[in-house]
Amino acid sequence: MEQNILDCVIVGSGPSGFTAAIYAARADLKPELYTGLEPGGQLTTTTEVDNFPGYPAGITGPEMMMDLQKQAERFDTKVHYEMITKAEFSKEVGGVHKLYAGNKEILAKTVIISTGATAKYLGLDDEKKYAGGGVSACATCDGFFYRGKDVVVVGAGDTAAEEATYLAKLCKKVTLLVRKDVFRASKAMVHRVENTPNIEVKFHHELIGIEGENSLVERAVIINNQTQEKSTVDVEGIFIAIGHKPNTDIFAGQIDLDENGYILTEKGSTRTNLPGVFAAGDVQDHIYRQAITAAGSGCMSAMDAEKYLAELH
Numbered sequence: 001m002e003q004n005i006l007d008c009v010i011v012g013s014g015p016s017g018f019t020a021a022i023y024a025a026r027a028d029l030k031p032e033l034y035t036g037l038e039p040g041g042q043l044t045t046t047t048e049v050d051n052f053p054g055y056p057a058g059i060t061g062p063e064m065m066m067d068l069q070k071q072a073e074r075f076d077t078k079v080h081y082e083m084i085t086k087a088e089f090s091k092e093v094g095g096v097h098k099l100y101a102g103n104k105e106i107l108a109k110t111v112i113i114s115t116g117a118t119a120k121y122l123g124l125d126d127e128k129k130y131a132g133g134g135v136s137a138c139a140t141c142d143g144f145f146y147r148g149k150d151v152v153v154v155g156a157g158d159t160a161a162e163e164a165t166y167l168a169k170l171c172k173k174v175t176l177l178v179r180k181d182v183f184r185a186s187k188a189m190v191h192r193v194e195n196t197p198n199i200e201v202k203f204h205h206e207l208i209g210i211e212g213e214n215s216l217v218e219r220a221v222i223i224n225n226q227t228q229e230k231s232t233v234d235v236e237g238i239f240i241a242i243g244h245k246p247n248t249d250i251f252a253g254q255i256d257l258d259e260n261g262y263i264l265t266e267k268g269s270t271r272t273n274l275p276g277v278f279a280a281g282d283v284q285d286h287i288y289r290q291a292i293t294a295a296g297s298g299c300m301s302a303m304d305a306e307k308y309l310a311e312l313h
Contacts (some may be wrong), residue, residue, distance in 0.1 A: 003105070005031040005044075005096055005107045005109070006030070006031075006107065006108045006109070007030060007108070007109050007110065007309060008024045008029040008030070008031040008032075008105050008108065008109070008110045008302075008309075009033075009036070009097075009110070010024070010111075010114060010298075011033070011084045011112070011113050011114065011115055012033075012034070012038055012041065012085075012113065012115040013034075013035040013036060013039050013041060013065070013066075013079075013114075013290075014065070014114060014116050014291075015043065015064075015281070015298065016043025016281025016283075016294040016295060016297055017033055017112070017114035017226075017280070017281070017290045017298060018033070018041040018065070018068035018072045019068070019295040019298030019299050020112045020114060020301045021033050021075075021077040021149075021302075022072050022171070023240055023299050023301040023303075023306075024076070024077070024305060024306070025075035025076055025102055026075050027075045027302065027303075029110075029302070029309070030076065030287055031158075032078040032079075032080060032106070033077055033078070033080065034099075035079060035080065035103060035176070036286075037083050037084045038067075038113060039050070039065070039069075039081065040061070040065030040284075042116060043062075043065055044061050044062045047268070048061075049291065050171075051292070052064065052165075064123045064291075069155065071138075079214075080101065082286075083249065084100065084102060084106075084246050084272040085100055085101065085102060086100040087100070087150075087250055089111070089251075089274050090276070091274060091275070092275065093275040093276070093312070094109075094275075095275065095276065096108070097276060097277065099111065099274070105294050107313075108189075109276050109277065110131070110277070110278065110308060110309060111304065112278045112280060112301045113248075113251065113255075113272075113278070114245040114275065114280045114281045114283060114301070115283050116246075116282045116294075117245060117247060117262075117282040118136070118245050119137030119240070119244050120240070121137070121240055121245050122154065122207060122240060122242070122243045126210035129201035129210070129215060130210050130212065130216070132215050133217060134210070134212065134216055134217025134235075134237050134238060135210065135237075135238050136237065136238070136239050136240070136241075137239070137240050137244075138240070138289070139153075139167050139239055139241070140240075140290065141290075143163075143166060143167050143171075144236040146170060146312040147170045148170075149171055149235075149236045150171065150173045150175070150234060150235045150236065150237075151173075151174055151235050151236065151237035151238065151239060152175045152176075152207065152237070152238045153173070153177070153239045154177045154238070154239070154241060155176075155178075155241035155243075156178045156179060156182070156185065157184040157185050157241075157242070158184075158185045158186055159241045159242070159243055160185065160241035160242070161183065161190060161192065162189060162192050162241075163186040163241040165189075165194075165196055166198070169230075173198050173200065173212060174199045174200070175200050175233050176193065176199055176200065177202050177205045177206060178203045178204065178205065180202045181204060182203075193210070198226070204223055205222050205223065206222065206223055206225055207220055207221070208221050211301040218234065218235060218236070219235065220232065220233045220238055220283070221233045222237050228294070231292060242289065244282070245255060245261065246260070246261045246284075247283060248262070248263060248283060249261075253264070254274065255273060256272065260286065262283065262285075263283050264284070265278075265279050265284045269300065269304055270300045270301040270304050271304055275308070276305075277280065278305055279301070280294065280297040280300065280301035281294035281297055282294055
């Protein structure tokens with residue numbers, strides 16, 4: 001029995017994956033989408049989404065992903081609740097790419113990778129306990145809810161410095177916990193932190209616990225790693241800003257990645273170094289990392305795939 005070669009397979013199911021599916025399906029590419037372990041991606045861990053255009057009253061992350069999925073399915077996208085575990089990409093123009101979901105082999109003329117990135121956490125049990133109740137890994141997504149309140153930011157790099165200065169505009173006070181005695185952030189970002197009066201930097205401090213009633217954050221438990229002295233800071237929000245890890249392990253060695261593991265795409269497009277393989281969303285964007293920018297690049301990837309297929313004939 002000859003195996004069916006699909007026009008388009010989409011790996012990942014966040015805003016970029018589902019938007020790619022909507023556009024690919026409307027272009028008659030009959031896309032098949034593999035959701036991976038976290039259908040809906042990072043947005044399913046976000047409670048309120050208030051900054052996505054078209055939802056004047058806001059919407060929860062999981063509801064928004066369900067809406068996007070229904071829209072993709074309305075145009076006959078086939079959604080598989082399976083994880084792609086291995087990829088063998090062709091280097092030839094017009095070549096067939098092989099993907100594997102366990103033992104199942106999938107053949108495709110084009111592949112859109114939208115596997116996203118996973119926020120890094122410290123690994124404390126309390127982070128899970130208070131997720132959605134004051135613990136966040138995205139200041140631009142959730143900062144608004146802490147207007148006029150006190151928050152803690154954990155981290156020493158550009159992400160942490162950026163999140164702290166962003167939150168300082170909204171919050172009463174930001175306490176920035178830096179594990180060592182120096183920042184890893186660029187000089188420009190460090191100057192911004194130092195010139196923001198309502199940011200207090202605590203060097204040699206680490207977050208070791210979170211306290212609060214009804215799974216809502218009320219206090220951060222911190223330790224001075226020089227003196228081992230423990231203390232608490234009264235806050236309502238804790239932002240973990242120690243970076244993201246792009247979900248690209250299974251593509252390493254085949255696709256060009258940057259030093260942090262993000263997929264490199266051609267400027268102004270979603271094309272990778274391999275013909276017929278495209279990347280969209282946070283897996284190739286470590287700068288903006290928003291649902292709306294991911295959706296935009298998902299649209300671009302489907303249009304790029306459609307153009308690639310048209311040029312083969």
